[in-house]
Amino acid sequence: MASVVSVEGLRKRYRHHDPWAVDGVSFQLEPGQAFGLLGPNGAGKSTVVKIIAGLLRPDEGSVQLFGADPGNPTARKDLGFAPEEPDFPKFLRASEVLDYFASLLGLDEAERKRRIPETLQFAGLDGERRQVRQFSKGMKQRLGIAQAILGRPKLLILDEPTADLDPLGRRDVRALIDRLKDSGVAVLLNSHLLSEVELVCDTVAILAKGRVLKEGTMAEVVPEGRSLEDVFVELVQASAPPRDQLPSFITDKDKS
């Protein structure tokens, strides 16, 4: 069976003299697999998922989405993408945003009428009449996940999906990922919340400074008796200078 996503030797930098934001990343994602992309801030996780979603162009290497270039709109037909800090046209309501995006997905009117109310209900936004500009961060995040699943994707990319959600919302997202995995949907989860990744992902890759430090199944990456957090901290600290020193003005006993 063809890979859902195939990333090979991916490199990307934003400006010519900048360091590589992504430096030689390779991995594959199969149907029904939940893949966790982990890393500290600035590791290049969001850059990788944006390239897969066709939003950024790679400088080197290749990315295939359902066997095609992600820049090709038809390759994105079966993609659901919930971005980090999602935002939407400010003056639209949640139902209008979903109708807009459903139209972009090519859903006919009957299908839109069927899916939109159910999706709004799932996201806890049914009956919400305010415009997006009046939404809280959490509501935008819920709407971000709602629009990502609207097209019944075969690949769901969740970039920090639970960062602004309350515990109930987090539980709903975990349940959603489990259900989608069972139905053969591939999930690419990009998250800081290691406990969450440990719960839902089969495979993980740990990134730092744009490079993959370790990749494999959860059992391969996390040895018996250790947690994902232990492995993550150890790997990331080994790749960067320690940051456990507090500023001197905090530790100074002689306060002036």
Add this chain to the structure above:
Amino acid sequence: MNGTLAVARYTLVELSRRRILLVFFIIGALGILGLGVGLKVIYSVASSSTQGGFGPSNVDPAAFNHFLELLFLTYIFGALGVFGLLIAYGIGMTAIYHDLDSGAAVSIFSKPVSRLAFTTGKIAAAVAALLVIMGLLAVEARLVMFLFGGGLENALTVAVLAVIGNTIALMLLVLALSTWMNNIVAAIVAFIYYNVVAGVIAFVHNLTDSGVIGSGIVKTIFDVLYWLVPHELISSATGDLVRAQVAIQGARGNTVIAGVPQASTTGDIIWWAFVVCVFCGLVYYSVRRREV
């Protein structure tokens, strides 16, 4: 096609909810109404309260109404131009920029919609919104002209078409620039380029054409420059109004007539269409290159 229609539809919904456009429209509508009614009332009062002194009491009523209508149209052309400019900036600065700036474009561009479909939808919606607002203002101006009944309706129609043509070109330029840079900077750059640089070139070109500036070198330079920059469409109504006002008020207006910009020729209209196509291409190129 579906993608284009969806983008256009919801861009129009968004634009219809932007208060700034509503404010511009209301001020424009009230201004036109106030101008028409004000002119009529002030001149009627002035003519009835003076006998043989100020005012046109010694002029027959038809000529007087014609004069009022000319005056109204002169102001209206200016007012429509200014409001067209404001609305062009209002739409151009927001229609695409807000999607890119807010991050909405991330969700939109991850859907199976091409950048071409997105650009086409945005331009279609922006032009439609501009046509609706300017059309409503023009209809109102036409209704106000019933106060005067001077038979200059065609002049208004042609002038409105010219204003709409100019505002479309400017709006497309602002749309394209706001994809590259901050929308306020884009508006300033567009103003300097379109209204100042191109405006000065067109003005000097007009002076050389009408013989006010006689230097051959200047004429050659500005003939070349004129066809390198977008220049505003000008209806024949502008010159007609000045000539008619001069005729009513008496001769001594030959210098004024010489300074009035000449009506756009077929070449100017073709050039405008070319500039619009170039600006549309620039919008598409900017959107296509944009990483979000």
